[in-house]
Amino acid sequence: MAEIYGPSEYEYTERDLALYALGVGATREDLRWVYENDENFAPLPTFGVVPPFNTMMETPFGDFLPGFNPMMLLHGEQYLELHHPAPTSGKLITTGKIVDIVDKGKGVVVVMGTTTKDEEGNVIYYNEFSNFIRGVKNVGNKSGKDRGPATASNDPPNRKPDAIVQEKTTENQAALYRLSGDTNPLHIDPNMSSIGGFDVPILHGLCSFGISAKHVLKHFGESDGSKVKSIKARFSKHVFPGETLQTEMWKEGNKVIYQVRVLERDAIAISNAALVFHGDANDASASAGGAAEASAPAGVSAPGFKASPVFEALKAAIESGSEEERKARVGKTKALFQFNLTTSPSSEPTSWTVDLKNGLGSVNLGPAKNPDATVIVSDDDFVALAAGKANAQKLFMGGKLKVKGQMMLAMKLDSVLQEARKKAKL
Structure with missing residues (x-):
């Protein structure tokens, strides 16, 4: 049986949800994510990657990876499942285990699965963090496990994107995003980023993950996070704070396949990505406005309401x-x-x-x-x-x-x- 790491607790308030949303580029126009008194206030779906960080930080990678150097760790892929609506404040408990270790020759990919529950025991999030650690050799197996959607290739269809959204990140994007819990100095300290091989600190892969998923949710999900079933992405290239991200999307039923291009360098930063909805994805640009949604012709009474x-x-x-x-x-x-x-x-x-x-x-x-x-x-x-x-x-x-x-x-x-x-x- 795989060793279980944790449990670790994560306590948060509405302020933490708003801070996370601002960290991935939400604005005052996105009140449902940044304003606690908005009637639809709820966490962005990608907030689900935040609660497991305590478990990740407490996992002793050095015990099973000889010569492990955290500055040589790069985030390779992320898979997130949403199971139960997260409360807007409270305490979440996460446990984790190593799902797979894959020998890539010049390094290894360590896949860690984490399960996050609320205090009543409801599963809120399931994550798989795939981390590539450079310089570690002769550890793990030669081929990764097939874990279904978590390892799906999500290749874009052979046609022009159905939707494109651009967003310029800010010079301070990484400095703001790290306040949500990912405090790896690679993303803020030039001395530490140089050890990792970068002249300047790079943007968190999970920040780009949140920005791009936000684009898909706005365009195809009417900004309603409750419609999201899962999100998966591969971090192919780094992003520098201040660069412009272009999310290119292809609608395939209830799945929106997407990739993220850094316009200044014409580099694909996120590939093999997909956001899966519970139902068929809607194209916000084609939706009609003004008329009320159709409802069942069974009266207007709701159980338990005096109104x-x-x-x-x-x-x-x-x-x-x-x-x-x-x-x-x-x-x-x-x-x-x-x-x-x-x-x-x-x-x-x-x-x-x-x-x-x-x-x-x-x-x-x-x-x-x-x-x-x-x-x-x-x-x-x-x-x-x-x-x-x-x-x-x-x-x-x-x-x-x-x-x-x-x-x-x-x-x-x-x-x-x-x-x-x-x-x-x-």
Whole structure:
């Protein structure tokens, strides 16, 4: 049985998630990754490579690699699986084991597998770190194990990329990214990088990994990390901070094969890469905006929500009257609303769509595509608001009601809710 290393603990807060996202190039426009109060705040999928670092650092490579020098270690490949949604703060526990050691002649590839769980024992991430250690000889086997997706070649199709995204890294990219836990001096200390054979410190391979996966997720996954099943990449060439990365993507069903080119040197930094979605990948450039997503025609009630009768009444009100009256109602409001309600501070939100922008108007259970305004509020406060027993301005000023999108459209909410009051005793 392979020796188990760890367990090691990793405690983090929302601040650590935002710091990681900034380290891989997220901006203030990416609120779901950098702002803890955003309704969709969640870790970037590639944050999953961070919690295992304590286990990696505690693994005694010198015990089984004679003459091991950490300055001669280069990250060769990375494979990441996402199993269960990671909390936005808490404690994660990682254990690791050596999966394979491959003799490459001029060095060895050591593959370490790590499993990261939350405090309840749910598997959150599985990683395989493939590290090439130069100068170590006559250790390991001559051919690596076939580990399925972790060793897939992911060769690009013989056609032009389906999508291309460019992003210029900053001179301080490595200095910022290292604050998330990868403190190898190779990436910041010129004296140490020169020992590794580089005139100046290079960018972390996992930073390029995060930047490029972010590109794929934005273009084909609507920036929704919950859609990601796995990510794999090979680090073919180094990147210097300040260089421009171009991610070239090919959509193949639920897999997006990609590679990353350094434009200044026309060098492929990441190859044989793929991001696999749970479902078919979507092309963000081809998606239609404005209309609400289709939902099942089974009413608008959600189990456990006091607000269900409110939306049932609102649905009846909006769908009442002649076609001309309904068109006039939509023409007066001209807004697509999404309501995100929770039954407790720790519960996941349930969404309703109130469409007073398209067609004759409608109310559906489920999220909207590109809503004009999203209202975030508790189930109890929404019911009180709908019944006229709570003041929207006071809820807003007290932080109990949040509005994302066009704030002025939220001013029309009271007239919208009045439609429900006319149809039911709330």
